[in-house]
Amino acid sequence: MAILVQPNTKVLVQGITGEFGARHAKLSIEYGSAIVAGVTPGKGGQVFEHAGVKVPIFDTVADAVKQTGAAASAVFVPPPFAADAIIEGADAGLDLVVAITEGIPVRDMIRAKQAMAGSKTRLIGPNCPGIVTPGMGKDSHGGCRIGIAPGYIHKKGNIGVVSRSGTLTYEAVWQLTSRGVGQSTCVGIGGDPVNGTSHLDIIKLFMADPETTGIIMIGEIGGSAEEEAAEWIKQNGTKPVAGFIAGATAPPGRRMGHAGAIVSGGKGTAEAKIEAFKAAGIGVAATPSDMADTLLKMM
């Protein structure tokens, strides 16, 4: 089954006419994902066309959902307007909103998250690479790709991958694929301090997913989301989990690229996270080159 999205999940793209949104909408279409609608306020009625696929553009998410039955959305809207676009997606009753946009003010995300509380919509991100559920075709073609991850590095299989970072996710996925091991779903939850879905949320979904038999969880310095996931795994985990924490060499008090990757007041250190992983029986990769091998040894 995979988690969150299936190969046939109908996806709309908010910000499909922007350079970034258009480029990745095209790549998703080439990957064989069901991109059924685009949303750009003021451009409703136009058509986004690529590789023989015609994607209707709507002014509002509500219209797009009503006309096409889209269940998930990829948000490529620029930072000042992104939180508004996310809330619009929730209002339209989408199951899933995946916010790719980097650089959304924290205050906007605090409000958006609070506004979405109690709605049926799950938010992934922001500042994330998105989700891939690999397909059956060559180079995993025919899967569902929402976001900016390279589709071809994936392979259909049974390992779940969850990470805050994009390129580090690709690294883990590629290590798996090049060892002939496929993935059920790969989820980038994003590098911001306020995000919609945590490591723990995804871990619970993977543990409940019959198709997933092992999990790679990649974390980084800042916050305590990795510790919370580890604590739950310690009590409830039923599948092997291997992980890596990036940022052991990062100086305290400095933001390492991601807005959320900062050790402040002695909190959020790589050391504490690695300790929590070990205490929970999570296999800790000694280097980022060993993520796949660490998990495969446990299985």
Add this chain to the structure above:
Amino acid sequence: MNIHEYQAKQLLAQCGVAVPAGAPCKTVDEAKSAAEKLFAAGHKLAVIKSQIHAGGRGKGTFKHGFQGGVKLAKSVDDAVNYADNMLGKTLVTKQTGPDGRVVSTIIVAAAEDIKKEFYLAVLLDRTASKPLIMASTEGGMDIEEVAEKHPEKIIKEHVDPLMGFQAWQGRKIAAALGLKGDLAGQCAKLLAGVYKTWWECDASMVEINPLCICVGPDGKEKMIAVDAKIGLDDNALYRHKDIQEMRDLAEESPLEIEASKFNLNYIKLDGSIACLVNGAGLAMATMDIVQHYGASPANFLDVGGGASKDQVTAAFKIILSDPGVKAIFVNIFGGIMDCNVIATGIVAAVKETGLTLPLVVRLEGNNVEAGKKTLVESGLTIISGDSMADAAQKVVKAVQ
């Protein structure tokens, strides 16, 4: 972005928070007239505070030998003497590193007669995704130490971001701090102002330590933010023109400023192996793997998703201006971008900068074979790494 204490107090004052009387001064003359005003108003003491973005100012030492970046002046002459010893001079504290920072602004303010000190902060609780107010009766102390030894002495109150700070929350926190009567009312009002500052300025943190009950020249007790620190959300600066102007480039590393012009995220460290990576997570992991194999990273450098020739060239130039660098490790996972384009950029950058240091390149991803071929056929001495671990070991070996 960080700002100076005097700027933080300006933002707080705009939101109705009481701060000590005084003024920021850039010259000794300005300091003299500010001190004259304070003493004329009946204050018995003035405090002279060096403005730098690092902590430990009070116990710091100036390079010319003068002790202390924060001083109490009993007279205008004292204030002038201290101002003269601080302005334009370099202050070294435990947080500045041996190079110290040049003091270009000082605060000359009334040294309040303090009866009691509290701690107050507003920050983001990442787990709850809500603003959190933290207050404690243990003011003036290291709050992390208080949190560890006496967690019961820290009051925590979440604020509903859609409702904002409520009057009853002000009363609740004031009561928990043991305040009564007029002081409780003052505290509740001050709390509302501090929260407003956090919210409206898009701050990542507002910290008042200490928040004090002070006795003014008129004998009345007042709640005053005696010291203040504000960190701001860089992602929200676009909507705060006034706060953008508070940026002090002198407090930032020149290399980091140069890097930001090319959309490069660069942070200088003390090691010998320069890292050039795409993606923040992979960049951190690259530093970690260098350390794992026995050397130290010279920097964090994320070239982002594009990694154009211009960016790579700019990145090489920045890396090479750090004299501690002995080798370069390029680690690129080109998921979508063409590895051959990156390889061409690396070759051009090596030629343009006349690189003589060992260079190890690990390329993976889209069109990687063509990329590797470009590196080999360039005729340059570029060491190729197959995996991240292989490349890391090769670059560490190159500096040993």
